[in-house]
Amino acid sequence: MASCRALHFVFKVGNRPRAASFYRDLLGMRILRHEEFEEGCKATCNGPYDGKWSKTMVGYGPEDEHFVAELTYNYGVGEYRLGNDFLGMTVVSSQAVSNARKLEWPLKEVAKGVFETEAPGGYKFYLEDKEQPKKDPVLKVSLAVSNLQKSINYWSSLLGMKVYERDEEKQKALLGYADNQCKLELRGIGEMVDHGTASGRIAFSCSKEELPDIEALMKKENQKILTPLVSLDTPGKATVQVVILADPDGHEICFVGDQAFRELSQVDPSGNKLLDDAMAADKSEEWFAKHKLQKASA
Template identity: 45%
Template sequence: MIGYGPESDHFVIELTYNYGVKEYTLGNDFGGVTIRSAEVIERATKQNYPMVREDDHFLLVSPDGYKFFVFNESKGADQDPVKKVTLNCTDLERSVRYWQDTLQMKQLAKDDRSVELTYQENGFVLELRKIQAPLDRAKAYGRIAFAVPLDLQPKIEEVIKQSKNVILTPLISLDTPGKATVRVTILADPDGHEICFVDEEGFSQLSEVDPASDEQLDKYIKKDPFQE
């Protein structure tokens, strides 16, 4: 898990690495991540990391092809620089009905090409952006996850069943040896974007910051026999 602070109040990205796999085919389903951070621009400049100036922000593309839209702005130490994640969709009104009416996200802004939604004021924002081309999730797709109270999960499943939408993984418990057990259910929106709802009680224990995580990551990268 990679983020700018504790997972309890910061958006984090889960990087999944499969040994021996050299690459995945990117689709057009993921629009990118919006970050507001002058420090990112400064670090990228010092490291000569490629950046493209686009109007009022910079575009950085990860080694795997994922887009990051970075605004050259400084935020307070307790504020999460990650401001928005964009998912592409083929039918904006259909997607709004799913995410707003069915999943109960609040609408922040909307035009004829996109909509911004959130669960929490001044919190993480999900942008749905309409594209004209057929949506292709290819092989590199992922999912977005939200933590909710344990007793809310069965109600979410019931709403999805009643609305005749897709449940990819019915409510199950996942054990992590030596750590908390979490309960999850995984849904799919009309374009196939996967949404995971994990129980807040187990998740809060499982997501505690590990001070040794950076050291452990470096250790296992060095041990990876597939690194070139």
């Protein structure tokens, strides 16, 4: 699986305007594309919901070369319960630290030059106070695991990731597909992993021809397949093939055909406007306030 490429992490957002502000104004990311859907995704990209939803891709540059965030918003769902599964995304950007201070967004220094902050919804981000590199500033995504050795075996032996670092004492390991890509950090927490209802998903691409092989290997090894190989359509854009897996702790993993995904993920110059227009047209907050009701909690 040498052709694999780290793509994005999926976050469910309950308050789209606040989330957009965090990623744009604090982290300094760009809106790369925005899409609206009238019904739920066949591969549950938006979670187990059948209604109207949107997908917003945000990052520091084109998805061909950067690890980005996918923000999924389900109309009518105002909040999600966090579990202990997602432990943070680490970004190198002194500008983001400066932005947080200007916005008076809570920051906590957890190591010399490293600051912890939270996106709306409670997702943790770690900001390294260094000049933002010209390459991808997103260093790693950290996920909790109940058994570090078992997880390393899954991600390295079955999914072909290289183990870059391993620390038995601190119960953590750093894995990835290439030196110049965002890494996956696994941290043993010594207890069961709880995904709550905010459960995210990490995505990778590979050659389209490898997708059936990945599915066949998981079947052979009696590993969990959440969504067998399926084609996903985005109106007016490329159709992609994906297979969705779950690791031993239930972390969702999406593998998508690389060539079609590169076509699908081209930066849309109108993405920013599409998001702003969608937020302006979304009167759900006003409706719930008028009827003295609260949006559903997932």
